[in-house]
Amino acid sequence: MPNKEKHNAIIASALALFSKYGFHNTTIAQIAKNIGISAGSIYSYFPSKNSLAKAAITFVTRILAKQLRVINEKEASSQEKITLFVQSYLTFVSKHPEMIEYFFKVYLTNKEIFSEEGKSGFELAQDFINEVEKLIDDGVKSGEFRAGNFYIAFSSIVGILGAITFLSGEKVLDKNLDIYTQDLSNSICRALS
Amino acid sequence: MPNKEKHNAIIASALALFSKYGFHNTTIAQIAKNIGISAGSIYSYFPSKNSLAKAAITFVTRILAKQLRVINEKEASSQEKITLFVQSYLTFVSKHPEMIEYFFKVYLTNKEIFSEEGKSGFELAQDFINEVEKLIDDGVKSGEFRAGNFYIAFSSIVGILGAITFLSGEKVLDKNLDIYTQDLSNSICRALS
Amino acid sequence: MPNKEKHNAIIASALALFSKYGFHNTTIAQIAKNIGISAGSIYSYFPSKNSLAKAAITFVTRILAKQLRVINEKEASSQEKITLFVQSYLTFVSKHPEMIEYFFKVYLTNKEIFSEEGKSGFELAQDFINEVEKLIDDGVKSGEFRAGNFYIAFSSIVGILGAITFLSGEKVLDKNLDIYTQDLSNSICRALS
Amino acid sequence: MPNKEKHNAIIASALALFSKYGFHNTTIAQIAKNIGISAGSIYSYFPSKNSLAKAAITFVTRILAKQLRVINEKEASSQEKITLFVQSYLTFVSKHPEMIEYFFKVYLTNKEIFSEEGKSGFELAQDFINEVEKLIDDGVKSGEFRAGNFYIAFSSIVGILGAITFLSGEKVLDKNLDIYTQDLSNSICRALS
DNA sequence: CATGAATGAGACTTCATTCAT
DNA sequence: TATGAATGAAGTCTCATTCAT
Numbered sequence: 160m161p162n163k164e165k166h167n168a169i170i171a172s173a174l175a176l177f178s179k180y181g182f183h184n185t186t187i188a189q190i191a192k193n194i195g196i197s198a199g200s201i202y203s204y205f206p207s208k209n210s211l212a213k214a215a216i217t218f219v220t221r222i223l224a225k226q227l228r229v230i231n232e233k234e235a236s237s238q239e240k241i242t243l244f245v246q247s248y249l250t251f252v253s254k255h256p257e258m259i260e261y262f263f264k265v266y267l268t269n270k271e272i273f274s275e276e277g278k279s280g281f282e283l284a285q286d287f288i289n290e291v292e293k294l295i296d297d298g299v300k301s302g303e304f305r306a307g308n309f310y311i312a313f314s315s316i317v318g319i320l321g322a323i324t325f326l327s328g329e330k331v332l333d334k335n336l337d338i339y340t341q342d343l344s345n346s347i348c349r350a351l352s
Numbered sequence: 353m354p355n356k357e358k359h360n361a362i363i364a365s366a367l368a369l370f371s372k373y374g375f376h377n378t379t380i381a382q383i384a385k386n387i388g389i390s391a392g393s394i395y396s397y398f399p400s401k402n403s404l405a406k407a408a409i410t411f412v413t414r415i416l417a418k419q420l421r422v423i424n425e426k427e428a429s430s431q432e433k434i435t436l437f438v439q440s441y442l443t444f445v446s447k448h449p450e451m452i453e454y455f456f457k458v459y460l461t462n463k464e465i466f467s468e469e470g471k472s473g474f475e476l477a478q479d480f481i482n483e484v485e486k487l488i489d490d491g492v493k494s495g496e497f498r499a500g501n502f503y504i505a506f507s508s509i510v511g512i513l514g515a516i517t518f519l520s521g522e523k524v525l526d527k528n529l530d531i532y533t534q535d536l537s538n539s540i541c542r543a544l545s
Numbered sequence: 546m547p548n549k550e551k552h553n554a555i556i557a558s559a560l561a562l563f564s565k566y567g568f569h570n571t572t573i574a575q576i577a578k579n580i581g582i583s584a585g586s587i588y589s590y591f592p593s594k595n596s597l598a599k600a601a602i603t604f605v606t607r608i609l610a611k612q613l614r615v616i617n618e619k620e621a622s623s624q625e626k627i628t629l630f631v632q633s634y635l636t637f638v639s640k641h642p643e644m645i646e647y648f649f650k651v652y653l654t655n656k657e658i659f660s661e662e663g664k665s666g667f668e669l670a671q672d673f674i675n676e677v678e679k680l681i682d683d684g685v686k687s688g689e690f691r692a693g694n695f696y697i698a699f700s701s702i703v704g705i706l707g708a709i710t711f712l713s714g715e716k717v718l719d720k721n722l723d724i725y726t727q728d729l730s731n732s733i734c735r736a737l738s
Numbered sequence: 739m740p741n742k743e744k745h746n747a748i749i750a751s752a753l754a755l756f757s758k759y760g761f762h763n764t765t766i767a768q769i770a771k772n773i774g775i776s777a778g779s780i781y782s783y784f785p786s787k788n789s790l791a792k793a794a795i796t797f798v799t800r801i802l803a804k805q806l807r808v809i810n811e812k813e814a815s816s817q818e819k820i821t822l823f824v825q826s827y828l829t830f831v832s833k834h835p836e837m838i839e840y841f842f843k844v845y846l847t848n849k850e851i852f853s854e855e856g857k858s859g860f861e862l863a864q865d866f867i868n869e870v871e872k873l874i875d876d877g878v879k880s881g882e883f884r885a886g887n888f889y890i891a892f893s894s895i896v897g898i899l900g901a902i903t904f905l906s907g908e909k910v911l912d913k914n915l916d917i918y919t920q921d922l923s924n925s926i927c928r929a930l931s
Numbered sequence: 932c933a934t935g936a937a938t939g940a941g942a943c944t945t946c947a948t949t950c951a952t
Numbered sequence: 953t954a955t956g957a958a959t960g961a962a963g964t965c966t967c968a969t970t971c972a973t
Contacts, residue, residue, distance in 0.1 A: 650846050
């Protein structure tokens with residue numbers, strides 16, 4: 160693999176275009192042109208368009224997982240952690256909407272791209288999911304969150320954040336995203352408690 | 353097969369295949385073959401593949417909106433209405449997973465499919481959104497839900513249900529969906545109150 | 546499969562171009578243009594370029610096998626049968642050089658096209674090979690040919706005819722092919738006896 | 739690695755890969771990697787892939803011509819020479835099947851590879867052909883072979899050997915090639931006499 | 932209205948060849 | 953001379969859409 164900088168530039172380009180136009184409406188040629196390289200060049204870095212989409216997901220997932228890991232390792236109540244996470248998440252959405260939109264739009268809606276041979280593409284996000292699980296578990300242990308089904312708790316966090324992200328991307332929100340931090344944290348904590 | 357019947361059969365076929373394989377991985381020929389008609393004849397009913405996708409989403413949206421309208425018109429507390437809605441929704445997911453998966457998939461990726469037409473896929477769901485708004489408003493008026501930003505409340509309902517639907521589609525849930533009715537209603541009501 | 550006539554026209558076009566320019570130097574577009582249809586059209590008849598090459602081999606092989614079968618079924622000495630076969634073969638080469646050249650050039654030299662999953666592409670010619678075997682066996686039984694290894698006898702017939710065909714295709718022969726009938730039959734019979 | 743040595747290593751690598759996968763299914767990169775050099779550096783030795791193919795065929799042809807020349811210069815009957823040639827040829831096929839397979843493959847498909855250059859692949863083999871001609875002429879002069887058309891005699895030798903080589907390459911022969919030496923020589927001599 | 936063969940535009944991908952280092 | 957990243961041209965194949973029957 161030639162060059163790490165270009166590798167990342169390709170991912171960034173793909174991320175931006177996939178999230179904007181969708182995976183199937185973005186061509187390799189566009190991704191290449193977008194960063195001033197030739198289409199064939201991309202194949203020195205990624206063996207296929209699908210693999211590029213996967214690399215992009217891994218890229219975003221790692222960032223999200225890392226952010227949450229840092230928060231998980233802090234000394235703070237679980238409610239505070241939720242707030243911190245919502246905060247860092249919304250900031251991230253503001254700064255890199257294309258990454259989050261990619262995560263929610265392309266990833267969730269194009270299973271056929273990410274899964275292979277019975278293996279759910281879901282596993283690509285495992286790192287992030289593990290951190291969410293830890294966040295929930297810790298809260299249950301400390302008594303701040305009620306014990307209950309993991310998937311419902313997971314849905315309460317990720318679903319609410321995902322939905323508000325979607326609305327933001329659709330430009331239906333009148334204000335800046337960070338305005339909603341406290342209110343969203345509140346709703347999530349209540350849903351979990 | 354009368355006109356209207358074939359029209360609906362085409363939508364049902366499209367719905368099933370789009371949700372299973374994705375819009376771009378489903379061909380008009382497959383949709384046609386699936387119900388034993390010719391590819392060309394689909395164009396007697398829908399002017400394009402995109403228009404078929406739109407008709408399908410309208411079809412599903414109307415069903416969801418109608419279900420919620422019936423519940424909204426009942427004499428019941430808002431909490432009970434939430435439970436009723438979750439219940440009817442989960443039943444619907446169990447019976448017609450393809451419709452709900454398509455519903456979420458299309459909305460998440462509407463840009464990909466509908467972007468060129470000016471009208472966002474989001475707008476197509478206005479009926480349904482209006483009913484959700486009414487559900488929330490009524491709860492706020494009755495004092496059961498806290499007053500607050502509509503979009504956050506909307507996200508709390510639709511986001512949580514969407515997330516659990518996604519997990520169900522990914523086959524990561526160990527049990528039947530309806531098991532989660534009470535727990536989910538609980539989480540949603542807490543998030544709103 | 547739409548239409549038998551066009552199916553055969555495609556095979557004929559492929560045969561002519563493959564034998565003239567080689568498999569890899571012939572494009573689907575050329576094959577199509579050659580008979581005035583669109584490139585995509587070919588894929589209604591053959592799922593891939595490789596499959597078209599295979600169909601062409603089967604086509605030629607069947608003709609060769611049929612010719613030899615007719616001769617094998619005649620009442621004649623084996624030597625006479627050899628002569629008849631050489632005669633009919635040379636006539637065929639004169640009339641349809643592209644078919645025979647295809648057989649010897651494309652088929653023999655592009656194994657990767659015709660074989661699949663351990664299965665030797667050789668089997669595509671089985672019909673013809675069987676007839677050659679019968680021709681030899683009958684001669685051995687009648688005492689005209691010496692008993693011996695089948696593959697050597699096979700090589701004596703097919704190798705000699707193949708080589709003269711090749712030379713003919715290379716335009717190094719000064720005279721018409723049929724001039725050589727008696728001489729070739731002679732050589733083959735001696736090689737076998 | 740000195741100049742000449744690398745030159746030959748490239749030819750050997752090309753020979754092995756061309757014969758195994760075919761000219762068009764072998765990439766310059768593979769040829770290079772196979773001997774641990776870079777793709778670009780092949781162009782320091784050969785101006786194009788085609789020229790490399792030509793150099794390879796010349797290389798093999800010279801070996802074959804030389805072997806036959808040595809035999810031609812011996813004091814022996816023509817029949818003995820045929821046997822010697824068959825023997826040395828089969829040994830060569832056993833030791834370097836890739837060279838012989840390439841030899842036949844290239845000549846059969848020379849149009850595909852060399853056509854644009856005006857000079858047919860056939861001409862490249864002139865050295866070898868001359869030696870075959872001498873072998874035949876000597877036999878005719880000594881009365882061992884019957885006088886007749888050169889091309890038929892040539893086909894009898896090269897066609898039979900080519901066919902058995904092909905069968906060997908197809909792995910349809912049950913035994914080692916050298917087993918067939920006497921039998922093959924026999925057939926060839928009879929065909930010529 | 933139905934059919935389905937035909938079209939043609941366009942996508943992904945490969946690879947010989949070049950050239951700056 | 954060596955390297956190998958980059959190019960760009962080309963080829964296979966797909967499929968929404970059309971249209972003659």
